[in-house]
Amino acid sequence: MTASRSDFGPLLHGWRDRLSPADAGFTATGGRRAPGLRREELAQLAGLSVDYVLRLEQGRATSPSAQVVGALARALRLSRAERDLLYRSAGLLPPRDATIDTRVPAGVQRLTARLADVPIGVFAADWSLVWWNAMWCALHGDPAAVPPVERNLARAVFGTGAAHEAMRPVHSERGADSFAASIVGDLKHALSRYPADLQLSRLVQELKETSVVFAGLWETAATAEHTTDRKTVRHPEIGDIVLDCDVLVVPGADLRMVTYTAEAGSDDAGRLDLLRVTGGKAASTLS
Incomplete structure (x- = not known):
């Protein structure tokens, strides 16, 4: 047609x-x-x-x-x-099979919608954020406030644009250097799988040219996938929340579901509960 x-x-x-x-x-x-x-x-x-x-x-x-x-x-x-x-x-060429697919299967969309108590973000192979739920917005801020091209974790970590400005402070238990290296290693892994993806190639080239840290890590970081971590998210209203960050791979779709959870009954679980009630806004704005 x-x-x-x-x-x-x-x-x-x-x-x-x-x-x-x-x-x-x-x-x-x-x-x-x-x-x-x-x-x-x-x-x-x-x-x-x-x-x-x-x-x-x-x-x-x-x-x-x-x-x-x-x-x-x-x-x-x-x-x-x-x-x-x-x-x-729209006058555009559809994505080619050799390029990163950003489609989110209906089952994954239903899952993210129904797990309303858990902050969930779905990322493509180049770490572009392609799907999120309300709790993700409450924890990290609303991605809709960032232009679509900027909704990328690598841009948030290494870039200087809207994604970097919007990123809330997040500290990895393994250290900032380890987290940054894991993102670069994962992008190297993606580029090896999608050498024909122009958007990915442009992202890598742009960050090489604009970020000394990214360029250095690109030369030294091992090709690997970013996986589970424990992180402290500094929320502007709730304060520090220590959470387990798990990266779940969606078989057959090359997507990553990133989830944040806390141990039941812990102070951090209570802070997540507060996020659910307030939507991440100051209590005074809700009255």
Whole structure:
């Protein structure tokens, strides 16, 4: 099936109507004029503004970036064929098989939506954040406040842009040097698997040129995967929270689910409970 740019808005609207709020992790309430997602719900899932989604559907915004189209495809849980159609209707080439796939399987999306008590972020092979739940926002801040291209852990650690500015202080039990080296080693591993991925190659080249630390680690860090760690997150309202950070690989999708948990009954578990209640905001702002 061929597609033109005039198809983008109708496709977006049609697939939004098709996806049920419950499957997307929202509680269905009365008063809905259509069975599918509301515009603001799709905007929230994709990390975009409601106004931009409206302009895309109405054809007033005609040149969405590949990052935006990818975020919409993931939020709408499109199949590979549907995702490729959405890319083509935006005037973009669909991701090639030899490149990193940022699609999040429907089962993983349902899992992140239902594990509401646990901060969960889903990362692609290049450590781009492609999915998150409300508790992740409460712990780390809302990724939607950062441009899609900046939602990348390597950019947050080594870059100088919006991702770095938005990153809350996180201290690894293994030390900052060990954590940074593990991210670089994991990117080297990804590049060996996806040598044709231009976005990954550009990310690595950019960080080599702008970060002396990254460039040095690229020469010395062993090719490896970033795995489980124990971290202290310095939250601006709650204070320090010591959490177990586990990295779970999704077989067949080359995705990483990063989860943060605390031992039951511990002070840190209590701080996580407070995050659930407040959403990470100061108590005074809730009254």
